[in-house]
Amino acid sequence: xxxxxxxxIGFLNILTLISSIVIIGSALWMxxxxxxxxxxxxxxxxxxxxxxxxxxxxxxxGACCDVAWVLWVYLFFMVLIIVALMGLTLFGFIVTSHxxxxxxxxxxxxxFKLEEYHPWLKTRVMDANYWLTIKTCLLGSLTCSKLxxxxxxxxxxxxxxxxQSGCCKPPTSCVYNTETPIQQESDCYRWNNAPTVLxxxxxxxxxxxxxxxxxxxxxLSIVNVVIVLFLIxxxxxxxxxxxxxxxxxxxxxxxxxxGMSKSRPGWEQSWSRWWHGRDRYY
Numbered sequence: 001x002x003x004x005x006x007x008x009i010g011f012l013n014i015l016t017l018i019s020s021i022v023i024i025g026s027a028l029w030m031x032x033x034x035x036x037x038x039x040x041x042x043x044x045x046x047x048x049x050x051x052x053x054x055x056x057x058x059x060x061x062g063a064c065c066d067v068a069w070v071l072w073v074y075l076f077f078m079v080l081i082i083v084a085l086m087g088l089t090l091f092g093f094i095v096t097s098h099x100x101x102x103x104x105x106x107x108x109x110x111x112f113k114l115e116e117y118h119p120w121l122k123t124r125v126m127d128a129n130y131w132l133t134i135k136t137c138l139l140g141s142l143t144c145s146k147l148x149x150x151x152x153x154x155x156x157x158x159x160x161x162x163x164q165s166g167c168c169k170p171p172t173s174c175v176y177n178t179e180t181p182i183q184q185e186s187d188c189y190r191w192n193n194a195p196t197v198l199x200x201x202x203x204x205x206x207x208x209x210x211x212x213x214x215x216x217x218x219x220l221s222i223v224n225v226v227i228v229l230f231l232i233x234x235x236x237x238x239x240x241x242x243x244x245x246x247x248x249x250x251x252x253x254x255x256x257x258x259g260m261s262k263s264r265p266g267w268e269q270s271w272s273r274w275w276h277g278r279d280r281y282y
Contacts, residue, residue: 009237010064016234017056023049044088045220051081059238071238078235085228092221095120096214099207101162104172109160111171112207121213125206134209135200144168144198162215166208167199 027045062071101110174188
């Protein structure tokens with residue numbers, strides 16, 4: 001029974017190892033995706049997946065081989081990952097609490113305003129070099145090509161993704177072909193019907209990208225809560241496995257007056273015995 005915790009933690013680390021492979025695969029897929037162009041979460045997911053993979057391997061070695069120092073390192077880094085995930089989750093909920101879009105009268109889709117999002121996210125998409133990378137990805141994607149054959153009825157009856165709503169059409173409030181000039185939002189003047197221009201330089205397109213990131217990050221934060229609870233449970237079991245690894249391993253049958261058994265001392269006892277008896281060798 002005293003080795004049950006080692007078996008449990010070994011099984012749980014197999015599950016976390018499989019999960020880490022899935023996380024790393026998702027991060028690599030996100031980097032090559034041509035439909036979302038969202039790379040905000042790729043590096044955090046990749047780092048998280050690699051950290052969990054290394055930690056799972058350390059936990060398997062420590063639990064299956066009863067190596068106390070490996071389990072100690074495992075538990076130490078487990079605490080660091082739990083704290084980091086809790087901080088990332090809290091930051092994610094704060095960042096994703098802004099935005100969400102505004103409904104358009106007579107339309108199914110929503111439109112998105114850049115000023116509604118968290119300043120930290122806005123700073124990233126307002127960087128010219130960073131936006132050029134996203135814009136190039138959007139031009140090579142199929143985001144707007146699906147709307148080429150839409151009729152005005154389709155725009156009234158069908159929904160649009162945040163990227164399609166912000167990047168593939170001008171804001172609904174824009175008015176064109178008027179005899180007298182009227183004051184309109186700046187995105188109305190940035191719009192061009194050319195397939196390589198459209199509204200890719202509009203603030204609404206930046207807002208559409210941020211809304212896509214916001215939704216994905218919000219879902220990831222919910223998953224992080226589950227991962228944190230799971231890691232805390234593994235940490236508790238790991239503490240029991242660490243105590244078992246430090247405990248001397250008994251073998252043989254009870255003997256002696258008090259039923260004591262032979263035991264193989266741990267590395268701490270062996271080191272202490274050598275240190276105090278070293279004078280005999282010199």
